[in-house]
Amino acid sequence: MSFWEYANPVKFLTLSERVLPFFWALSAICIVVGLVWGFFFTPDDFRQGSTVKIIYLHVPSALMAINAWFMMLVASLIWLVRRHHVSALAAKAAAPVGVTMTLIALFTGAVWGQPMWGTWWAWDPRLTSFLILFLFYLGYMALWEAIEDPDTAADLTSILCLVGSVFAVLSRYAVNFWNQGLHQGASLSLDKETNVADVFYHPLLVAIAGFVFLFFALVLYRTGTEIRIRRTRALMAREARIA
Amino acid sequence: MNALLVRDLRLAFRAGGGFGLGLAFFLIVVTLVPFAVGPQADLLARIAAGILWLGALLACLLSLDRILALDWEDGSLDLLATSPLPLEAALAVKALAHWLTTGLPLVLAAPVLGVLLNLPGPGYVWTCLSLVIGTPALSVIGAFGAALTVGLRRGGLLLSLIVLPLYVPTLIFGAEAARRGADGLDPTTPLLMLGGITAGVVALMPFASAAVLRVNLR
Numbered sequence: 001m002s003f004w005e006y007a008n009p010v011k012f013l014t015l016s017e018r019v020l021p022f023f024w025a026l027s028a029i030c031i032v033v034g035l036v037w038g039f040f041f042t043p044d045d046f047r048q049g050s051t052v053k054i055i056y057l058h059v060p061s062a063l064m065a066i067n068a069w070f071m072m073l074v075a076s077l078i079w080l081v082r083r084h085h086v087s088a089l090a091a092k093a094a095a096p097v098g099v100t101m102t103l104i105a106l107f108t109g110a111v112w113g114q115p116m117w118g119t120w121w122a123w124d125p126r127l128t129s130f131l132i133l134f135l136f137y138l139g140y141m142a143l144w145e146a147i148e149d150p151d152t153a154a155d156l157t158s159i160l161c162l163v164g165s166v167f168a169v170l171s172r173y174a175v176n177f178w179n180q181g182l183h184q185g186a187s188l189s190l191d192k193e194t195n196v197a198d199v200f201y202h203p204l205l206v207a208i209a210g211f212v213f214l215f216f217a218l219v220l221y222r223t224g225t226e227i228r229i230r231r232t233r234a235l236m237a238r239e240a241r242i243a
Numbered sequence: 244m245n246a247l248l249v250r251d252l253r254l255a256f257r258a259g260g261g262f263g264l265g266l267a268f269f270l271i272v273v274t275l276v277p278f279a280v281g282p283q284a285d286l287l288a289r290i291a292a293g294i295l296w297l298g299a300l301l302a303c304l305l306s307l308d309r310i311l312a313l314d315w316e317d318g319s320l321d322l323l324a325t326s327p328l329p330l331e332a333a334l335a336v337k338a339l340a341h342w343l344t345t346g347l348p349l350v351l352a353a354p355v356l357g358v359l360l361n362l363p364g365p366g367y368v369w370t371c372l373s374l375v376i377g378t379p380a381l382s383v384i385g386a387f388g389a390a391l392t393v394g395l396r397r398g399g400l401l402l403s404l405i406v407l408p409l410y411v412p413t414l415i416f417g418a419e420a421a422r423r424g425a426d427g428l429d430p431t432t433p434l435l436m437l438g439g440i441t442a443g444v445v446a447l448m449p450f451a452s453a454a455v456l457r458v459n460l461r
Contacts, residue, residue, distance in 0.1 A: 132411055139405040146395050155458040156391055160405065163387065163451050167409045170440070174412040177436070178419060 369424020
C-alpha cells in the first residue's frame, strides 16, 4: 500500500469519490461557521469598524492563491519525475481554482482598501506581487489551452510552472525593493508575539480551514473531470479508428 | 558554436532577417510617449529612464519569435538538435545572437532617444549601463519563451503573455538603476541586483529552454 497507487486513474477516482462528500461537507461547514461567526459574532475593530470583517474572505483566499501555485509546482515536479498523468491533470485542474482565489483576494482587498486606504489600488509590494501571480496563472492556463497533444502540454506547462515559480519568488522580492508598502505585515505567524487579536483569530482559522477543504474538493473534482474528458477522448478516437 | 553564431548573425543582417525592426519599433514607442503624456519637459525628464527601459523591453519582445521560428519552419532546428553540439549551448548561442542583433543596438540607440525624452544629464551613462547589463537577461529569458511556443500556430500573443511576467524582476531593477542614476542618486544596489539576475538567467535558463525545445521537437 503506497501513496503512488493513487497515480492509477481508476484508483484515484474511486478514492476521490469516496472522500469528496466529506471535503464538500467540511468546507461548507467551516466556511459557513467561519463567516457567520466572523461577520455577526465578533466586535468591530476600534479603528477599522466593520470593514475588518472582510479578512474572513481576504486572508483565506490570498493564502490559497499562493498555496494553489505551490501545489501546482509539486504536481508538476511529480509529473516530470514520475510521469503520472493524474499529477499533471491535477496541476491543470488547480490553476483555474488558484486564479479565482487570486481574483477574490485582489477584489476583496480593493473593496477594503477603498474606505481604509482611500484608494482601490496602490502599487504596494503585496498587491503588485499578487497581480504578477495572476499574470503567471493566466500564462500557465493559456499554454495548457494552446497545445493539443496532452503529453506535450503537460511537459511544457510543468517546466513553465517550475521556471515561473522561480521568477514569481524573484518578483516578490524585487517589488519589495521597488516600492515601500501600505499593506500591513504578517499577523498570523505562529512564531510572532503580536498577532491579530484572538476574537478575530479563531473565526479566521475556521474560515481558512474551510477554504483549504474547498480547494481540495474543487481540485479533486476538477481532476476527476479532466480524467473523464481524457478517457472520453480516447474512447472516441478508438471508435473513429474502428469505424 | 562559432559557426552557429556567425550563421545567425548573417541571417539577421541580410535582407528579410528583420534586423533593425526592433530599433525602429524602439524609436516609434519613444516617439509616441510624448503624444500620450504631453510634451512638458519636466514630466518627460522624470519618466525618460523608465520609458527607455520599457521601449527596449517591448522591442526585444517583438523580435523573440525570430530566434527559433524560421529554423523551426525549414527544419534546421531538427538538425541542430541532432548535432553533437548540446542543445543548451545552441540555445545560449542563439540568445547571444539575438542580443547582438537586438539588445546591443537598443543600448546604442538609447542615448540618442534619451535626448528626445529630455533625459537628465547623469542619466545617460546609467541608462546605457543598466541596459547593457540587463538586456542579455531579456534575450535569454525570451529564448525560453520562444522555445516554449515554437510549435504553436498562434504563438505570438501567447509568447508575450508568458514572457512579460518573467521580465518583471529585470525591468524593476534595470529601470530602478536608470532612474536613480538620472535623479543623481547612487544606483549601485539595483545595478548589482540586475547583474545578479542576468548572471543567474544566463547560467540557468538555457537548460530550461533546451528542455522545452526537446519536448517540442519530440
